[in-house]
Amino acid sequence: xxxxxxxxxxxxxxxxxxxxxxxxxxxxxxxxxxxxxxxxxxxxxxxxxxxxxxxxxxxxxxxxxxxxxxxxxxxxxxxxxxxxxxxxxxxxxxxxxxxxxxxxxxxxxxxxxxxxxxxxxxxxxxxxxxxxxxxxxxxxxxxxxxxxxxxxxxxxxxxxxxxxxxxxxxxxxxxxxxxxxxxxxxx
Numbered sequence: 001x002x003x004x005x006x007x008x009x010x011x012x013x014x015x016x017x018x019x020x021x022x023x024x025x026x027x028x029x030x031x032x033x034x035x036x037x038x039x040x041x042x043x044x045x046x047x048x049x050x051x052x053x054x055x056x057x058x059x060x061x062x063x064x065x066x067x068x069x070x071x072x073x074x075x076x077x078x079x080x081x082x083x084x085x086x087x088x089x090x091x092x093x094x095x096x097x098x099x100x101x102x103x104x105x106x107x108x109x110x111x112x113x114x115x116x117x118x119x120x121x122x123x124x125x126x127x128x129x130x131x132x133x134x135x136x137x138x139x140x141x142x143x144x145x146x147x148x149x150x151x152x153x154x155x156x157x158x159x160x161x162x163x164x165x166x167x168x169x170x171x172x173x174x175x176x177x178x179x180x181x182x183x184x185x186x187x
Contacts, residue, residue, distance in 0.1 A: 002168040003054035003063055003180070005120035009131065010158035013088060014044055017100075017155055024149065032145035036136035046177055047131055049102065051163065052122035063121075063165055064181035070119045071163070071183045081116065083161035083185040084109035088131055091150035093143055096136050098150065102129035105157055113160065116185065120163060161185050 009017075021041065033039040054063055085105035092099055104110040114124035133150070165181040 002056050004050050005052045006048040006050050007160040008048050013155050013158045032142040036139045036141045038137035041134050051117045052120035060180040067183050083159040084112040087157045088155040098134040099130040099132050
């Protein structure tokens with residue numbers, strides 16, 4: 001089991017992305033991914049923004065308690081932390097990964113997300129807000145062609161009003177996510 005803290009896009013944001021992906025020109029996508037082995041879009045139920053990884057075989061209760069304590073302290077002492085308004089926009093690449101970027105409604109929203117990353121247990125200075133959209137196991141994609149398909153994407157605005165502690169587990173070769181704990185972010 002691997003634990004991480006995440007923010008889930010709103011239902012409207014996921015619906016919009018699904019509709020946009022449904023209209024995507026497959027005739028342009030297939031050649032762009034032809035050099036990649038195992039190119040696959042991430043299923044809707046696993047699309048999220050990871051704020052912090054907590055490692056393999058971490059204690060879910062310890063992380064749940066820690067998240068609760070940190071959020072309570074933040075609510076008391078840091079009123080500038082609030083549910084940031086953001087949207088998915090543009091794209092980029094990591095090794096074997098195509099991701100959608102995050103745009104903030106205002107600079108305060110970017111600052112609030114950085115504080116939430118710190119609260120979750122990660123270094124905000126090393127954090128890049130993104131949603132993993134596709135993965136491939138080997139080979140290369142035509143990045144300019146993929147960028148041409150995905151860089152114009154801009155989803156609807158939504159508020160990141162909840163942090164979720166997620167257990168990522170593999171059962172019979174299939175990875176599933178299970179929400180272990182939720183913490184509300186002040187509006």
